[in-house]
Amino acid sequence: MQVEQVDQKICKSCPKRLKNLFSYSRCAVCNYKFCKNCCLRVNYKFSDRLLMRKYCFPCYLLIELSKSEVVPEINSKPIIQENILPSEESFKQNYNKILDVNNYNPEDDYKIGRRIGVGSFSDVYEVQMKTTHEKFACKRMRPLNLRERQLFLNEFVLTKISNHPNIINYYKIYDYQGEIWLIMELLNFTLTNALSVNDPLPYPIINYIFIEILKALDFMHTRYRIHRDLKSDNIMIDFEGNIKLADMGFAVQLTEERQARLTLAGTPCWIAPEMILRNPYDTRLDIWSLGVVLIELLEGEPPNLKLKQPAIFENIMNGGVYLAHPENVPDSYKVVLDSCLSQDPGGRKSAEELILDPAFQNRSSKEEVAIFLKKRMKVISECNQNFQNFLTKNYIRSFIKISLSNFS
Numbered sequence: 001m002q003v004e005q006v007d008q009k010i011c012k013s014c015p016k017r018l019k020n021l022f023s024y025s026r027c028a029v030c031n032y033k034f035c036k037n038c039c040l041r042v043n044y045k046f047s048d049r050l051l052m053r054k055y056c057f058p059c060y061l062l063i064e065l066s067k068s069e070v071v072p073e074i075n076s077k078p079i080i081q082e083n084i085l086p087s088e089e090s091f092k093q094n095y096n097k098i099l100d101v102n103n104y105n106p107e108d109d110y111k112i113g114r115r116i117g118v119g120s121f122s123d124v125y126e127v128q129m130k131t132t133h134e135k136f137a138c139k140r141m142r143p144l145n146l147r148e149r150q151l152f153l154n155e156f157v158l159t160k161i162s163n164h165p166n167i168i169n170y171y172k173i174y175d176y177q178g179e180i181w182l183i184m185e186l187l188n189f190t191l192t193n194a195l196s197v198n199d200p201l202p203y204p205i206i207n208y209i210f211i212e213i214l215k216a217l218d219f220m221h222t223r224y225r226i227h228r229d230l231k232s233d234n235i236m237i238d239f240e241g242n243i244k245l246a247d248m249g250f251a252v253q254l255t256e257e258r259q260a261r262l263t264l265a266g267t268p269c270w271i272a273p274e275m276i277l278r279n280p281y282d283t284r285l286d287i288w289s290l291g292v293v294l295i296e297l298l299e300g301e302p303p304n305l306k307l308k309q310p311a312i313f314e315n316i317m318n319g320g321v322y323l324a325h326p327e328n329v330p331d332s333y334k335v336v337l338d339s340c341l342s343q344d345p346g347g348r349k350s351a352e353e354l355i356l357d358p359a360f361q362n363r364s365s366k367e368e369v370a371i372f373l374k375k376r377m378k379v380i381s382e383c384n385q386n387f388q389n390f391l392t393k394n395y396i397r398s399f400i401k402i403s404l405s406n407f408s
Contacts, residue, residue: 011035012056020259025054032056036084085224087256098157099173106174106181110138121148121249126186136171139182152180155249158225159184166216168236168246187244191235191293194376197300203330205372206297207363209235211355212243217290218351220245221283224254226261230289231270232296239377241370254282268312269302273343276313284345290354291340292321298329319343332359 010017011024012032018024025039026032034056041054086094110127113135117124122141129136143149159170174181191209195201201209213235220227227234228250236244250265260280264271272288274281292302303321304312315321321341323329336359339349349357364372 011038023259027056028054085254085256085259088258091253091255094161095157098160099153101153102172102174103176104174105176106138106183110136110183112138119247121151127183135186137184137186139184140179142179149180151249152182155247155251156182158248158251158253162220162223162225162248164216164219165242166212166244167219168244184246185244187236187238187242189237189377191232191237191243191296193380194237194373195232195296195300196380200300200328201297202364202372204362204364205369206294207360208241208366208369209237209243210294210297211360211363213245213290213293214351214355216245217286218355220251221286221351224283225251226254226281226283227251227286227289229266229270230286230293231267231302232293233267235293237373239370239374241366241368241373268309269304271313271316272345273316274345276317281345284348284350287340287348287351287354288345290351291337294333294337294340295321295323298333299324330359335359 011034016035016038018033018035024033024035025041027034027039039054039056109131110129113126113128115123115125116137119139122139125138125140127136127138128134141148141152143152153173156170156173159168163169168187169185170182171185172181172183174183213230217227217230227245227248229247230245234245234247236246252261252263254260260282262278262280264275264278266275266289270289270292272281272285275285296302303324304315307315323334323337326334336349336354336357339347340354342348354360
């Protein structure tokens with residue numbers, strides 16, 4: 001039987017003080033708070049997913065004893081070591097181990113193709129490996145200072161250690177003559193490309209995409225990593241129905257020494273209020289941005305998109321982030337949005353909780369999503385081409401009129 005939640009300052013099993021959110025875990029049975037040393041993280045399977053629950057030692061023993069007469073060994077290690085908050089030192093060691101920079105000309109290995117994306121700090125090209133002819137995406141940037149260079153190195157390392165089916169793969173990094181190349185997985189388009197204000201996505205498609213994003217976030221958050229720039233531009237899709245979180249340029253790893261952050265980072269429309277206030281924030285920051293992404297999925301664009309930054313921030317602080325047409329949206333999504341866009345980070349559900357939310361249970365299969373996206377992107381491509389032809393024709397007509405007027 002669960003006890004009522006109390007405001008504990010000390011671990012229930014030992015005298016250790018509980019300083020903040022990341023210094024304790026709450027037992028799933030008795031509901032008391034315990035320090036990391038007095039709590040177990042236990043894996044269990046739910047459907048096709050691997051989930052985790054936290055127990056104090058006495059409750060864990062009772063659960064195991066109810067299954068068998070044999071007392072389980074506490075040292076059987078049901079703990080997921082990867083999910084323990086790392087120290088600065090251990091993260092630094094892992095960082096240096098992963099960061100294998102190539103200092104020769106990347107054009108010795110890859111042939112540069114067309115440019116497929118432009119960002120604030122970099123351009124993205126399609127490249128082909130000369131030996132295998134395999135195609136990749138390549139992010140090229142020229143850092144202006146050491147701080148910018150460090151951001152690019154961090155992006156590579158945090159992406160490499162976040163190895164998950166719903167997170168983009170990074171393969172190699174080059175640093176040659178002042179330019180950094182990041183060689184990564186090549187996908188077809190961003191979520192932004194698939195969205196339309198005039199033609200909203202069907203709900204089963206939305207549910208599939210949203211759950212895939214949640215899986216990536218759940219993986220990151222259980223490892224104490226914050227993305228800090230979650231938006232439709234940074235969600236990549238291919239024609240096989242794969243949804244992948246990308247661009248960890250602003251991502252950070254929380255550690256024992258730094259269990260919260262204060263830095264202002266990200267893109268205005270998706271920034272959470274605690275970041276604007278420069279309050280300490282943690283993984284729940286991404287849940288706010290996720291709420292804005294859900295509005296994008298439902299209505300085709302985020303709130304406040306056409307406003308300037310001061311007005312955007314003012315609206316975020318004053319509850320001005322909401323659906324433009326709530327009458328068209330089912331109540332189940334509104335409940336989710338109320339949680340994600342709570343001004344109090346403590347009122348936001350975790351990614352793990354949102355995955356199990358009934359609002360997203362009725363979703364398309366991966367194959368159905370692939371078929372739908374192929375048709376949709378073909379239509380969008382044709383519309384864009386027709387619009388481009390329209391602009392070109394009108395430009396030529398205007399040019400002819402101007403030229404003729406010079407002879408009159």
